[in-house]
Amino acid sequence: MVYGSDIMAEKPELMPGTLDLLILQTLKRAPLHGYGIAQSIKRTSDDVLTVEEGSLYPALQRLLLQGWVKAEWRRTETNRRARFYTLTAAGRKQLGIELSKFERMVEAMGRVLRDAEEAR
């Protein structure tokens, strides 16, 4: 699965498999609707990471099916009906797993890149 490959040209692409992690991490702080999740990721990353909607919603469905998030319709501050996603206990656990997996990968990549730097 390739995320965000459709329109984003100048912006860095999300690494495969990281979208789930970002969503789970974002939901850890508070329940959010889809738009909120996208905005939160964009803001927190200083506009570096953009979650494309075409990937966000399929990913949310996948997380729902796995039972890592729950969805319910609530009212926003502006009294607009929106579907809010909440992290479940299983999701919290999964977040831990994903995080350590990601850290290991970043670490490994860092080593490879440093190595390449030295060899230059």
Added chain:
Amino acid sequence: MKDPGYWWRKVQLLFGREKFAGDLEEEIAFHREQMAKELEEKGMTPEAARSAAMRQFGNTARMRERSHEVVGFRAETVAQDLRFAIRQLRKSPGFAVTAILMLMLGIGASTAIFGFVDAALIQPLPYAQQSRLVDVDESAEAFPRSNISREDYEDWKRMNTTLQSLDVYTGSGFLLRIGSTAEPVPAARVSDGFFHTLGVQPMLGRDFRPGEDKPGGAKIAMLSYGTWMTRFGGRRDVVGEKVSLSGDPFTIVGVLPRNFAFAPRGGAEVWVPLLDKPSCEQRRSCHDLDGVARLRDGVSLSQARADLQKIAAQLAIQYPTSNTGQGASVQALSEFIVGKVRPILLTLLAGAGLLLLIACVNVASLLLVRSESRRREIAVRGALGATPGRLLRQFVTEALLLAIAGCGAGVFAAVGMMSLLRSLFPKQIAQGAPFLDNVKLNAHTLLFAGAVTLLAMLLMALTPAMRLAVRDIHEALSEGGRTAAGRFWRRMGANLVVVELTIAMVLLAGAGLLGKSLYRLLHVDLGFDPTHLATVQLMMTDPASQKPEPMKALYRAIQARVSSLPGVESVGLTTDLPVQCFCDTDWIRVPGKPFHGEHHDVMERDISPDYMRTLGAKLIEGRMLTAADDESHLRVTIINQTLARKYFPGEDPVGKMIGDIKLSPKSMRQVVGVVGDVREAALDNDPLPTEYFSINDGPDAFFALAVRTRGDEKAFLPELVKTLRAMNPSLGVYGEVTMEQQIGQSPTAVMHQLSAYLVGGFAVLALLLGVVGLYGVVAYSVSQRTREIGVRMALGAQRSAVHRLILKEAGLLAGIGIAVGLGLSIGASVAMKSLLFGVRAWDISTLAGVAAVLGAFALLASFIPARRAARVNPVEALRAE
């Protein structure tokens, strides 16, 4: 890996698809709104903000699809494929109907034939533990399996150590009197444990008890289910009633169950214990019974055979005059009952299988042509992101759909074919083949149809899939891809056509050989004229009239009465009509020749003086029997040519004597004439040595009448029966049939006819399919090569050269098909050698003939496209690109 909750949620979503879609739409709308709002806050006009949000949001259709994919099941895409496949097939109904019809034919034919194979070979006998049942009989030099004599049976039963039980049966007949009507019914005499050995319990009343078959025992009888229903109205109180069988009162003790059938005595309506010994059963040398036994636990067939052969050898020492050379024959009961039809059924199954294969290959090549014309569609779908797996699945789905439709239609066709085939068996043969009742749609046949369908589907899915595998999407999208694709298709299609032609050749060769066998069989030299011959079986049932003098008077009366009927040319009486049975044998000895106790088996027929003339048999030398030849004079005989050649080689037999083994004075007879061989036994039996005595020498209560008529013998039968019935109420009259019907309905002829017609039918269909396949390939090849042909012509090639070019291509395919088919068909016909009569497996003229037929059809099929190729206008062909 995935927890149950995952699947539970997925299933919930499956039933909440509407809500799922609604939620998703609302979320998308909310998302867009929020985006637009954000943009507006940045200073955009509401209009511009909305359209910018829309743009930024991207392809909502694709997002929706991907969301659905996440929660959907794989099966849902299968349903999608299925819908698409149905649409595809409905778009080209001609293709779909053709393909389904072909599959229906193949699956129907093979399933129908399998129905017979299943009934006859897989579950042949309706008895408990039927694999432990064996057919037990004596054997002699000329008869590998011959009847057993009653005294030998009693000794075998007493002395054997390998059989749990040994019982015997023999045919009989009674005049059954119910009220005022009397009708002759076929019956069987059996030993007391017969039904117990078979494992059959009466459905009403009781079985025969041990000892009830002894001479002088009470007269008791059991009824077959059919007889009980039709003649006794299915009354349950019939048990204990007395019934008059040929004038004797018999007490009915039981009724056999509905599914009971015993093929060797299939028509028997009444079953009685052996009881009194007729004259034959009082002699050890007279064989009139057949044995059936159940093996002891742990005993094998060969152990039982060895045991009985040892006993037979002992008896031969003990009773040299009667038992010298008498061995034991032991075989599985199923082998005895269905052994003869096995090669026929297997041949037919193979034929039907080949037909199915050719049908599948044909459908596969049709699919191939379609995939060729759909290659743009496939390429577009591939470019739009369909994975090769998904594209492949589409082909498999289409093949599956065709196969299932073909299977459904095929099962219907099979039911029809099975009942049609069953009706082709004459009643006489059907009685000897009770398994025919089991030929129907059951779990076995359905399973077979399913398996066959699966195989067909694989074959049909694989062909276009293989083609898909080697194709490059880019190549297909560009027009330049045509040459490569065309070449590939030509090669693949050509291979398929060679397979089709090969199969067609094998089936044609088989049909040719079987057809020739049938022709030979039906045109075998009978030694008499079968046209205008009416025959009928007669039985004197009144014991008082069975004495010699009244019988002789009866013969004379019948002769006189029937001769006086209008349209009758001559009338003859005999104990056995020709082309009927390999039975009533006698041992002879020629005085003055070396003799060491061997058995010279000859057939014996007792005939009236006019019998030979009535048949139209040829007198070779000497004279025929006359009315004066009876026991009051010197006893005489006439013999057939085979007997003359065998026992009087290089001599003039007329005037010589023959007698029984002991040359007892009473048995001595003088040969007064030699007649040409009359085919007495089955059509495919070589003529056997036969002696003909005067019927007045030893009158028999069972006899037959042959009447030569001037006009239509079939129309004469009812009058003949009526006349005979009116003559004497104690005279049983039955089995009226014309000689030509008798020959046509003889088991040998029926079996040959059935196999020749069926394989012939398969072959014609195969020829048709194969030739159509060849036409398709050549025509397609021509259409693909139009440009090439145009170039050739533009460069100066003559039309005739183009014509030759195409014919050469077709000729090569047909040639390979015919050559390979020829090789295979020799193998196939050697395998079915036992079905051939008067034809060798490698009958050159037949093989050459069918090769020529196939070649001619192939030529015809390629001639049309070749002509079209030669008519190509080079200017148009080149411009067309």
